[in-house]
Amino acid sequence: MTQSRFSPKFVAGIMVALFFGIALYLRIFLPYDQIFSADWIKLVGTDSYYHMRIIDNLVHNFPRLNSIDPYMLYPSGMPIGSFSFFDYLLAGIIWLVGLGSPTQHTVDMVGVYFPAVLGTLSIIPVYFIGKVLFNRWVGVLAAGLITLSPGEFLARSILGRADHHCAEVLFTTIAMLFLILAVKIARERQLNLDHLKHRDWGIITKPLIYSLLAGIFLGLYLLTWLGALLFVFIIFLYLIIQFIIDHVKQKSTDYLCLVGTVTFLIALIVFAPLFQQKVYLTSLIIALLTPIVLSTVSRLITSQKLKPAYYPLSLMGLGLAGLAILYFISPSLLSSMLERFSVIMPVGARLTILEAEPFLFPGGDFSFLIAWLNFATGFFLSFVSLGILIYFVIKQGEADRTLFIVWSLVILAATLSMRRFAYYFAINVALLTGYFSWLVLQFAGFKETAAEPVQIPEKMKKKTKQKKSRKGGFNLTGSRANM
Structure with missing residues (x-):
C-alpha cells in the first residue's frame, strides 16, 4: 500500500476549510431569501x-x-445600558468598510452578514482545542460536528441575527483555547517562580503569551455580555480544583499561579477602563488574587511539611473567612455577587421567557425534545465521552483536560438550568462527541501517529526509564501518545 502524498496536516487543513465553507452556506445562503426581500433587509x-x-x-x-x-x-426614552464590545466591533468594521462615511445600505449589509461570519469562525478554535487536548483528527471531527450543529448555536449565528451571542461563543472558545495551551505547556515545561526570577525566557515565553491572549479574549467577552462572569467562575473553579489536585499529589503549583494571575490581570486591564461596576471589578480582583493565595498556602504547607490533606481544609477555612469579611464590609456587594448566579438559575417571572426554560423540562414536563433538536445523538454521546475523560483524568491527572472537564460540567449545568445556554454547550458537545467518535474509529483500527511532545529545554529534562509498551490487543487509553 503506497503512502499518501498528502501530509495529515494538509488533509486536516483542507477539511477544516471545507467545513468553514459549509458553515457559511448553512448560515447565509439557506436563509438568504428570508432576510433579503425586495428592497428590504x-x-x-x-x-x-x-x-x-x-x-x-x-x-x-x-x-x-x-x-x-x-x-x-x-415616548420618554431610556438610558442606553452598559458598554457592549459587540456593538462597537460591528460599528467599527462598518465605519472602516464605509471609509468613515458608510451608507445605510452598507450598515445593513455588514450588519446582517456579521453574525454568520462570527459563528463560522468558531470552527477554527474548536479544531485547535480538539487537536491540543487529543489529536488532530479529534479536532477535525469536532470542527465537522460544530459545523452541522443545529438548534441554539445555529439560530444565534445565522444571517440577520445581529446579536452578541455569536461573539460570546467565539470569544469564550478562543479564550479557553489559549488557557488550555497555557496550562498544558506551563505544566509540561515545569514552569515555576524560579524561571520567572531568573528570566528564563525559553521556558516562560509561550505560557506567558498564551496566558496574555486568554486574558485579552476573556476581557473582550466581559465587555460583550453582562453575564460574562460565568466564565470567570469557570476558570476560578478550575484553579481551585487543580491547585488541590497538584498539592495533594505533591506537585508544584507555581505554573497555575503564573497562568491564572496573568490571565485574570489582563482581563481586568481590558475590562476595567470601560466598565466600572463594583460587582464586576470586585469579582475580577478576587479571581486575580485567588491563584496567588492558593500558591502561597501551598508553599507554606509544603515548607512546614504538613500533610497534604490540610491544604483543602485550609482553603475551605480561608474561603469562609473571606465571605465573612466581605459580608461585614459590604453585605449589599456580596448579595449582588451571589445574585449573578441568577443568570444561570432563573426563578419566578423569568421562567416565563422561552429561552429561560429548563432544558429538559420545556413547559414543565420532562422531555428530551429540546436536547434532540439541539444536539441529536451528540447530547447522549457527550455524557459517555465525559465519563471516559473523567476516568482518565483521575487516573493520569492531566491539567489541561481537567480544565476542559470543569468547563464542560459548568456549561452543562447552565444549559440544564436554562435552554439558551445550549449555544455555549454546542462547543463542548462537538468536542466530546468528536473525542468519542475518535475512540470508536481507533477501536475499529484507524491509527494516528503519536502527538509530538512539547519541546523542553535540555536542562529541564530528567532521565527516566522507558517502559515497554504492551503488544497485541486493544488498549483504550487517554494518553496523547496513543491518540
Whole structure:
C-alpha cells in the first residue's frame, strides 16, 4: 500500500476549510431569501433591531454613542445600558468598510452578514482545542460536528441575527483555547517562580503569551455580555480544583499561579477602563488574587511539611473567612455577587421567557425534545465521552483536560438550568462527541501517529526509564501518545 502524498496536516487543513465553507452556506445562503426581500433587509429577532439601532447611531457618531435611546420606553426614552464590545466591533468594521462615511445600505449589509461570519469562525478554535487536548483528527471531527450543529448555536449565528451571542461563543472558545495551551505547556515545561526570577525566557515565553491572549479574549467577552462572569467562575473553579489536585499529589503549583494571575490581570486591564461596576471589578480582583493565595498556602504547607490533606481544609477555612469579611464590609456587594448566579438559575417571572426554560423540562414536563433538536445523538454521546475523560483524568491527572472537564460540567449545568445556554454547550458537545467518535474509529483500527511532545529545554529534562509498551490487543487509553 503506497503512502499518501498528502501530509495529515494538509488533509486536516483542507477539511477544516471545507467545513468553514459549509458553515457559511448553512448560515447565509439557506436563509438568504428570508432576510433579503425586495428592497428590504429583515433582521432576525427583536434584539437584533435593538443592536442595529445602536450600531447605526454609533456609525454616524463613531466612536461616540448617545446616552439615550428614544425608542426604548417611548415616548420618554431610556438610558442606553452598559458598554457592549459587540456593538462597537460591528460599528467599527462598518465605519472602516464605509471609509468613515458608510451608507445605510452598507450598515445593513455588514450588519446582517456579521453574525454568520462570527459563528463560522468558531470552527477554527474548536479544531485547535480538539487537536491540543487529543489529536488532530479529534479536532477535525469536532470542527465537522460544530459545523452541522443545529438548534441554539445555529439560530444565534445565522444571517440577520445581529446579536452578541455569536461573539460570546467565539470569544469564550478562543479564550479557553489559549488557557488550555497555557496550562498544558506551563505544566509540561515545569514552569515555576524560579524561571520567572531568573528570566528564563525559553521556558516562560509561550505560557506567558498564551496566558496574555486568554486574558485579552476573556476581557473582550466581559465587555460583550453582562453575564460574562460565568466564565470567570469557570476558570476560578478550575484553579481551585487543580491547585488541590497538584498539592495533594505533591506537585508544584507555581505554573497555575503564573497562568491564572496573568490571565485574570489582563482581563481586568481590558475590562476595567470601560466598565466600572463594583460587582464586576470586585469579582475580577478576587479571581486575580485567588491563584496567588492558593500558591502561597501551598508553599507554606509544603515548607512546614504538613500533610497534604490540610491544604483543602485550609482553603475551605480561608474561603469562609473571606465571605465573612466581605459580608461585614459590604453585605449589599456580596448579595449582588451571589445574585449573578441568577443568570444561570432563573426563578419566578423569568421562567416565563422561552429561552429561560429548563432544558429538559420545556413547559414543565420532562422531555428530551429540546436536547434532540439541539444536539441529536451528540447530547447522549457527550455524557459517555465525559465519563471516559473523567476516568482518565483521575487516573493520569492531566491539567489541561481537567480544565476542559470543569468547563464542560459548568456549561452543562447552565444549559440544564436554562435552554439558551445550549449555544455555549454546542462547543463542548462537538468536542466530546468528536473525542468519542475518535475512540470508536481507533477501536475499529484507524491509527494516528503519536502527538509530538512539547519541546523542553535540555536542562529541564530528567532521565527516566522507558517502559515497554504492551503488544497485541486493544488498549483504550487517554494518553496523547496513543491518540
